[in-house]
Amino acid sequence: MKKRMIPACLAFFVLLLTALTGCGGGSGTGTEGGKGGQDQVEITWLVVSNPYKQAWYENTVKTFEEKHPHIKVKLMTLTQTDVPQKLPTMVASNTMPDVWSANWGGGFATWKGMDLLMDLTPYIDKDPQAVEGIDPRLLDVYKIEGKIYGVPMLHYGxxxxxxxxxxxxxxxxxxxxxxxxxxxxxxxxxxxxxxxxxxxxxxxxxxxxxxxxxxxxxxxxxxxxxxxxxxxxxxxxxxxxxxxxxxxxxxxxxxxxxxxxxxxxxxxxxxxxxxxxxxxxxxxxxxxxxxxxxxxxxxxxxxxxxxxxxxxxxxxxxxxxxxYVDPWNIYKKSKYPDEAWEFVKFLIDSNGAAKEFTENSGATPVHSVLLDRWYEQMSEATEMSPEQLRQVNEGSLKYGREDAxxxxxxxxxxxxxxxxxxxxxxxxxxxxxxxxxxxxxxxxxxxxxx
Structure with missing residues (x-):
């Protein structure tokens, strides 16, 4: 490999680091800051386009807004290849999404290294039931020096x-x-x-x-x-x-x-x-x-x-x-962190959005309570018993470690x-x-x- 190839590959990260100068907040809009009150606010949710998940995306926004009428969720959909190209511009223009997954375009460590991810520990400490039922091994993946910067949404062995x-x-x-x-x-x-x-x-x-x-x-x-x-x-x-x-x-x-x-x-x-x-x-x-x-x-x-x-x-x-554990993250400079956390809580609710996500996408869930149903789904697809699928999945966790x-x-x-x-x-x-x-x-x- 020629040496000039490496700087070229790093162009995305240089651009992103440069774009951080002068950033002051997320893309949310509203009145009075929207913190804890009932003022109308808007947060942005970035997702990767997927025909199998689109209905879930739209239904999730609709249901959340019905339950939280003071919070408007703007759904932003990009292709996987567009994410790393668009995000630097979003940082520079102060239009970063409030909620997204840091593993889309750059990887968790890149975003954490640029100090763009919110520490979710205070929210989890106040609201521990929000992460109840998530496999502790998966929740610990994005825990850095005792602080949690991402909440798992799916796990691929x-x-x-x-x-x-x-x-x-x-x-x-x-x-x-x-x-x-x-x-x-x-x-x-x-x-x-x-x-x-x-x-x-x-x-x-x-x-x-x-x-x-x-x-x-x-x-x-x-x-x-x-x-x-x-x-x-x-x-x-x-x-x-x-x-x-x-x-x-x-x-x-x-x-x-x-x-x-x-x-x-x-x-x-x-x-x-x-x-x-x-x-x-x-x-x-x-x-x-x-x-x-x-x-x-x-x-x-x-x-x-x-x-x-x-x-x-x-x-x-x-x-x-x-x-491969993908998390939901909140942009550190979000104008409405409380509302963003409320939405993340909604996304990881094993009785609601997280359950529907598993049923619609087929992705391996992070909640223990959802795994039994997933094993049944995959049993139909593979003609293998749920116990065989449990054994092979648990083995991948036992001998697994998060991707570099x-x-x-x-x-x-x-x-x-x-x-x-x-x-x-x-x-x-x-x-x-x-x-x-x-x-x-x-x-x-x-x-x-x-």
Whole structure:
């Protein structure tokens, strides 16, 4: 990677930091400040456009306004790609949304590092029932030095999804949902993937046993590796890289390469790009198994024509997997923080909006009381028992940790750099060791600003 690429990737964050000068509040409008009184106020709620959630967005606003007639909620809808482009302008023009998720466009750590997120602890201390029933492990994700800066709205674990029809065709037993079953290891995984790989000689007809839908920096976690130090995830920034110091990193990525070139069960980067032109390779039946975040439950429920299931990630010593917890946040300079908190409370109500969100979106809920219904929903989609789904989901939590992109600020250019480097390995143009040395060098350059 050339050094000039890093500053280019950081343009968003430089623009955002510059835009902070002179900001004095959120986009809400009203009279007398609207704090605790009944004066008419308006707050803005930013959401990411999604055809499956649009009805929920609109109904949520309507119901909230009926119950809180003095609070008007302006619904702002942007595409996922528009969010990081629009937010700097919103900061500069003093039109930041009062309520949104900091993981949309930049990541939680980036916004926290810029001091844009409100500490919600005083509200939660006064109103503890508002977060009652939320899994404490998820509530703690965005707790920094004892202060809570975000309240979870959904949680995606990480799983192995598989095509049941292809397993049945080969007479292969379905993989386990028990994360502590050490017989389901990577050696056994390769054996299964080989049985599911079919090469007819025509690239258009080729069927692969497996592919990764996962960033390279978290692939190494599954083997006990890590490119970064523990302190980086706490402080929110990259310190001395751990790329070359942890031998598990090389072991993990070499295994990734071997699945392509030695075992031939996974597509090269070029082959993956080609088959992806037809759509998601798993959803089109070109790949029998995929390691993917829990949004696969939503995607596959709505978009595949075959029977599918979900299983534990194969065992390896020190295995960890990424979890993805999206929070609701309040802009620190909101003019109407009390009203914004009232709306967040409404959004996370397990008897109201949060329940409806789970039913409409299929996203894994953060409230324990909603999980049973979600397991029943997914049981219908997967033809697996609720207990199997509970076991596989709990295993992902047990062995999971929050994704680096949420906890390390300005992480997008880091992730892009690692991907560009590793693509060379997956196309056979460089060795794993060469790639690791390049990643280490680029991380050091990034840290020093070169």
């Amino acid at each position: 990480f799983f192995l999804f598989y095509n049941k029809d292809l397993f049945d065709k080969e007479g292969i037993p379905y993989p386990t949902t028990d994360w502590d079953d050490q017989s389901w290891n990577w050696d056994r995984f390769v054996e299964v993937a080989k049985q599911l790989t079919k090469d007819t000689g025509k690239s258009s007809d080729k069927q692969f046993g497996f592919y990764y839908d996962l960033h390279n920096h978290t692939r190494v976690w599954q083997w006990g590796g890590d490119f970064f130090k523990d302190e980086d995830y706490v402080k929110g920034e990259v310190s001395e890289p751990a790329v070359l110091g942890n031998p598990r990193n090389a072991e993990a990525l070499q295994f990734n390469a071997d699945m392509i070139f030695e075992h031939k069960i996974s597509p090269s980067q070029g082959e993956l790009d080609a088959v992806s032109q037809l759509g998601d390779p798993f959803m089109t039946g070109k790949v029998a198994m995929v390691l993917k975040g829990g949004w696969g439950f939503q995607n596959f429920t709505q978009g595949v024509k075959f029977r599918w299931g979900v299983a534990a990630v194969p065992y390896a010593e020190g295995r960890q997997v990424p979890n 992109g949420h906890l390390i600020k300005e992480f997008s250019p880091v992730s892009n750099m690692i991907k560009q480097t590793m693509d060379g390995v997956y196309n056979g143009n460089k060795t794993v060791q060469q790639a690791l040395e390049e990643i280490d060098k680029n991380l050091r350059n990034l840290k020093s600003g070169k």
